[in-house]
Amino acid sequence: MQPLNPIPTSLQSLKSPPAKLFYKGNAELLNYPKIAIVGTRKPNPYTKLLTHNLASMIAKHQGVVVSGGALGVDIIAHTAAFPYTIMVAPTDLNHYYPNTNKIMLQRIYRDALALSEYADIPSPRPYHFLERNRIVIALSDLVIIPQADLHSGSMESAKIALDLGKPLYVFPHRIGESEGTNSLLAASKARAIYRLQEWVLEQFGAHNEKEKDEILEFCALIPNFEEAYQRFGDRLIEYEIEGKIERKNGKVYVR
The missing domain is CATH 3.40.50.450 (Rossmann fold)
Structure with missing residues (x-):
């Protein structure tokens, strides 16, 4: 606490x-x-x-x-x-x-x-x-x-x-x-x-485009980075570089 x-x-x-x-x-x-x-x-x-x-x-x-x-x-x-x-x-x-x-x-x-x-x-x-x-x-x-x-x-x-x-x-x-x-x-x-x-x-109309993206949909569940990377490979790194997601304490978050 x-x-x-x-x-x-x-x-x-x-x-x-x-x-x-x-x-x-x-x-x-x-x-x-x-x-x-x-x-x-x-x-x-x-x-x-x-x-x-x-x-x-x-x-x-x-x-x-x-x-x-x-x-x-x-x-x-x-x-x-x-x-x-x-x-x-x-x-x-x-x-x-x-x-x-x-x-x-x-x-x-x-x-x-x-x-x-x-x-x-x-x-x-x-x-x-x-x-x-x-x-x-x-x-x-x-x-x-x-x-x-x-x-x-x-x-x-x-x-x-x-x-x-x-x-x-x-x-x-x-x-x-x-x-x-x-x-x-x-x-x-x-x-x-x-x-x-x-x-x-x-x-949440502004998020409609994100909803259709399988990577962002999966990352919305705040998975472990290793789990997300195993599923999407280097595409996940591209999303991180583009600022669509971020990595923190071993987990992935949608930005």
């Missing part, structure tokens, strides 16, 4: 920005476009599928998914976007919360990015979740809430997003389901995502 300096400027928009941030993993991910995906711990099958597919598409377009590591929507989004994902913890980074997600959280600590404002909080109290959520939202360029109950932590995250002027998106649900996100739509406080691929292309 290392201190993060400087703290991202986007967090200064908060009423109470974190005095310190600690991290484990790849801090370079902070330089990518960031999209928060947060929601219920008990998603229905429809939400599980759409969340997974959307997070995966975002990562393929070199976007980074930011979430809180919780059960349900959060961990589905982290897993689908991995290693293009940032997890903000409600504990310090010497512990794993919830322990149910320990295996995935270990992967994030090692090969993605984990953040925390706590030096020594082994077990979170209720207010730690709200403090975590404000960082998730402030760090991100826009916010997606796939599913949420009317009175829930996700709706508190929606309030933070609206207060900070972050674009807010939700999935459309049937009447009686996900009443929190449906209420946001009814009040015109959020926009619905109806077609995943069209929405992703709209957000």
Whole structure:
């Protein structure tokens, strides 16, 4: 666990920005476009599928998914976007919360990015979740809430997003389901995502050319250099010379 300096400027928009941030993993991910995906711990099958597919598409377009590591929507989004994902913890980074997600959280600590404002909080109290959520939202360029109950932590995250002027998106649900996100739509406080691929292309249109390039698609997964070189040979070196990719700590990144 290392201190993060400087703290991202986007967090200064908060009423109470974190005095310190600690991290484990790849801090370079902070330089990518960031999209928060947060929601219920008990998603229905429809939400599980759409969340997974959307997070995966975002990562393929070199976007980074930011979430809180919780059960349900959060961990589905982290897993689908991995290693293009940032997890903000409600504990310090010497512990794993919830322990149910320990295996995935270990992967994030090692090969993605984990953040925390706590030096020594082994077990979170209720207010730690709200403090975590404000960082998730402030760090991100826009916010997606796939599913949420009317009175829930996700709706508190929606309030933070609206207060900070972050674009807010939700999935459309049937009447009686996900009443929190449906209420946001009814009040015109959020926009619905109806077609995943069209929405992703709209957000990442500038990356369309990269998407068609097999080398850049592969390098978007942040592979080991040896693995990438074995697959593409000297073409990989040409991309490095042209500045399309860079090599750091034995891994390859799309620039």
